[in-house]
Amino acid sequence: xxxxxxxxxxxxxxxxxxxxxxxxxxxxxxxxxxxxxxxxxxxxxxxxxxxxxxxxxxxxxxxxxxxxxxxxxxxxxxxxxxxxxxxxxxxxxxxxxxxxxxxxxxxxxxxxxxxxxxxxxxxxxxxxxxxxxxxxxxxxxxxxxxxxxxxxxxxxxxxxxxxxxxxxxxxxxxxxxxxxxxxxxxxxxxxxxxxxxxxxxxxxxxxxxxxxxxxxxxxxxxxxxxxxxxxxxxxxxxxxxxxxxxxxxxxxxxxxxxxxxxxxxxxxxxxxxxxxxxxxxxxxxxxxxxxxxxxxxxxxxxxxxxxxxxxxxxxxx
Numbered sequence: 241x242x243x244x245x246x247x248x249x250x251x252x253x254x255x256x257x258x259x260x261x262x263x264x265x266x267x268x269x270x271x272x273x274x275x276x277x278x279x280x281x282x283x284x285x286x287x288x289x290x291x292x293x294x295x296x297x298x299x300x301x302x303x304x305x306x307x308x309x310x311x312x313x314x315x316x317x318x319x320x321x322x323x324x325x326x327x328x329x330x331x332x333x334x335x336x337x338x339x340x341x342x343x344x345x346x347x348x349x350x351x352x353x354x355x356x357x358x359x360x361x362x363x364x365x366x367x368x369x370x371x372x373x374x375x376x377x378x379x380x381x382x383x384x385x386x387x388x389x390x391x392x393x394x395x396x397x398x399x400x401x402x403x404x405x406x407x408x409x410x411x412x413x414x415x416x417x418x419x420x421x422x423x424x425x426x427x428x429x430x431x432x433x434x435x436x437x438x439x440x441x442x443x444x445x446x447x448x449x450x451x452x453x454x455x456x457x458x459x460x461x462x463x464x465x466x467x468x469x470x471x472x473x474x475x476x477x478x479x480x481x482x483x484x485x486x487x488x489x490x491x492x493x494x495x496x497x498x499x500x501x502x503x504x505x506x507x508x509x510x511x512x513x514x515x516x517x518x519x520x521x522x523x524x525x526x527x528x529x530x531x532x533x534x535x536x537x538x539x540x541x542x543x544x545x546x547x548x549x550x551x552x553x554x555x556x557x
Contacts, residue, residue, distance in 0.1 A: 279337075280310045281527055282330030284323045284351075286343035286367065288315040290443055291471060292494040292516060293341065296366060299520035300339065307524065318410075320347030327351040331358045337527035338362045345414035346370045361530035365523040366516070368414045372538075376530050379523040379540045381514050383415045386544050387422020387468070389512055390491045393546075394464040397489045397509060401432035402463030405455060407448050407472040408440040416440070419468045419493070436460050441472045448475035456483045465490040470499035470511050477507050495547055495555065503552045510548035513555070518542045 281304065285297045297313055304311040312335065316323035320343055330338050331354060338355050340362055342348035352374035355362035361376040368378055394404060406423060409416035427433055437455050441448035448467065455462065456479065465480070465488060467473035473492025480488045486507065492499055495513030502508040522540050529536050547555055 278308070278310050279528070279531060280312065280333070280335045281337045281339060281524070282312040282314075282326070282333070282335040283339040283341070284314050284316050284326035284330075285341045286316050286323070287318040287443075289317075291496045291498070292469065292514070293366075295496070296341065296516040296520055299517045300365075300524060303521045303524050307528075309524070309528075316341075316343050318343050320344035323348050324351045324354070327354055327362075331355065331360060335360065336531045339365055339523050339527060341365050342367050342369055342414070343410070344412055345417065346412060349374075361527060363523050363527050363530070365519055366415075366514075370414075375538075377526050377536045377538055377540065379519050379526060379542070381519070381542050381544055383418035384422040384425075386493050386512055386514070387419035387424075388426050389422075389544065389546070390419075390466055390468075390493060391423040391426035393491050393510060394466050394489060395426060395430050395433055398433070398463045400430055403434050403436045403461050404464040404466055405437040405452075405462055405476075406435060406439075407451065407465065407467040407476060408438070409468045409472075410442045411440055413443075416468060423466055423468075436462065441475070443469050443471055445471045445475035448472035449479045450475075452476040452479035453483075456480070456485065462488060464488065467492045470494040470496045473508055473511070474498050474502060477502055481507065493544070495545070497557070500547065500552050500556050503547065503549060504556060506549075510546060513545040513547050515542050515545070 283300055285293050288294050301311055301313055314326050327338060338360055349369050349371045352362050356374040364375050364378040366380045408420060439451055441451050465476050467476055470492035473490050477490040480486055489509045491509055492511045495511050499508055499511040519542050526536050
């Protein structure tokens with residue numbers, strides 16, 4: 241990738257009750273715990289079938305290997321009960337810290353409580369819980385802001401009037417809740433933009449493609465597509481293109497390879513990159529600080545980056 245992601249400024253913003261700034265961490269995992277010991281971190285991912293989450297997991301594994309950390313990485317497979325079980329297993333294995341990428345914002349709350357009771361730091365990455373009181377820190381991007389950005393982009397492209405459809409993530413997922421909130425904040429200020437269809441496709445490309453095919457078949461005019469992630473955006477655009485409606489503006493969030501490819505080929509108009517490499521590396525660094533007893537902030541925010549036809553070449557590997 242031509243763009244060097246690590247040059248992006250990671251904003252350090254504290255939003256919870258925890259306070260204090262982190263001190264500079266050690267360069268090696270071994271120095272955080274003792275030269276003879278190997279640090280072990282357990283990581284539970286919401287669903288590794290999702291390209292973005294797979295990239296997040298891969299970046300975490302790569303960074304842990306670079307740091308000399310043993311990573312126990314498991315798939316939650318879209319099941320909060322399985323993720324709670326993952327955390328219980330990590331506790332039984334006496335890991336030094338846990339990185340949790342929760343699928344369900346309320347269903348995974350017990351996992352954080354179990355980690356806290358066991359005295360093990362738990363770092364959330366990419367998505368939050370409805371109750372953050374037992375969480376050590378959260379590393380991620382502001383989903384409400386992302387929702388506002390994708391909605392505003394579509395509103396601008398269609399000239400402030402027309403029919404739009406919304407593809408949502410899984411109901412109750414923190415990103416779905418907050419991105420939807422941001423979307424409707426913008427649409428509420430643009431009364432000439434009408435939402436004609438609004439439904440979840442569960443972050444899934446095939447589901448989004450099927451939904452879009454059904455919506456097209458109704459004959460309803462669709463002027464723009466607001467998708468809460470790139471997988472769904474790619475599926476929606478493919479359905480539109482197959483129906484001869486490939487000039488319909490479609491936007492997503494995440495910055496996956498297929499979204500970049502679509503943008504470069506004149507398909508999707510844009511995506512907002514959610515930098516999973518920066519999120520992964522920051523989460524590991526925060527875990528190391530927590531393990532060593534340093535004070536950490538409650539939030540480490542990684543900003544989104546607009547990727548469109550003007551700069552997509554910088555992001556294609």
